Amino acid sequence: MDNRQNQVNINWYPGHMAKTKKEISEMINLIDIIYEVVDSRMPLSSKIVDIDELIKNKPRIIIFTKYDLCDEKETDKFVSYYESLGFKVICCDLINNKNVINKILLESNAILKDMNAKRIAKGMKPRSIRALVIGVPNVGKSTLINRLVGRKAANIGDKPGVTKTLSWIRINKDIELLDSPGILWPKIENQKHAYNLASLSSIKEEIVDNEALSIHILKTMYDLYPERLKERYGIENIDLDDIVPTLDIIATKRGALLKGGEKDYDKVYSIIIRDLKDGLLGKITFDRIDEINHSSV
C-alpha cells in the first residue's frame, strides 16, 4: 500500500456541464435574486468557482448550510470575508433552525424593494421577485427549496441544470421560486478542493476510491484537528510518508481484522469516511481563509 492520494487525479467536470452552464446563463435574465448555497464545512471547496461570471451582477444571498456541522471559528472568517465584499451571508442549520427562512425572506424583501423602486422610477409597475437556488451537488439545495416552499415540493429533481419548462412556486405575495435548483459541478483545478468535496459529500464513489479518500481525511485532520484523532483513535502522530502504522492503530482499536488477524484495511477506510460524515470527528471546516489569497475566488 502506498500513498496514492497524490496519484489519483480527480477530474470532476462532467461533459454535460458546459451545456448546463449555457442553459443557466440563458435563463438568468428571468431571475431577480440568486440564493447561492455553500457548505459551511468547505466554503471554498463547495463554491462554484466561476459564479461571478455566470450570474453577473444579480443580487445574491450566500447561504452557508450545515452550519451545525462546521467549525464556526474558521467558517466565520469566510462569512466576514464575503460580507466585506458586500454580499449578504446567512449561516444556517436547515434541518433544525426554523427561523432561517424568515431571515432569507427578510433579506429578499430588501432586494425586492430596491428593484421596485427602480421600476417605479422608470414608470413601470412593481412586481414580485423571482428567485433561483444554485449550488454544487449535495450542499442542501433541495432541502432549502423544501423549507422555502413549506412542503415537499414536487418534482425537485437532482438533474443538473434547470428544467426545460420553468415552473415557479409562489412562496408569498412577493416572491416566486424556480422549482428546481441550478446544479453546477465544480470545475476543479484545485485537487485539495476536489478531495474535500469527495470527503464531505455523497458523490465520491465514482470519482475516487476509499483508500485515497480516507488518507486525505487522516492527513487533513492531522493538519487541522490533531486532537480529534487522538480522542477518537488514540493516534498521537502520523508519519505522512508512511500511513500504514496509523491505519494499523485504527484497525486494532476498532477491530477491523480479517480471519487470522490480518488488518482489514477496506474496513478501516470505511470507518474513517463514516466517522467524518457522522460527525464523530467533531465539528470541522476543511478550508482555510488564507487559501483565498492563493486562489481566484
Ligand SMILES: Nc1nc2c(ncn2[C@@H]2O[C@H](COP(=O)(O)OP(=O)(O)O)[C@@H](O)[C@H]2O)c(=O)[nH]1
Ligand atoms: N446537518 C445538516 N444537514 C443538512 C443541512 N442542509 C442539508 N442537509 C443534508 O445534506 C444532504 C444533502 O441535502 P440536499 O438538499 O439533498 O442537497 P442538494 O443535492 O444540494 O439538493 C441531505 O442529507 C440533507 O438532509 C443542514 O443545514 N444541516
Ligand SMILES: [Mg+2]
Ligand atoms: Mg437536490
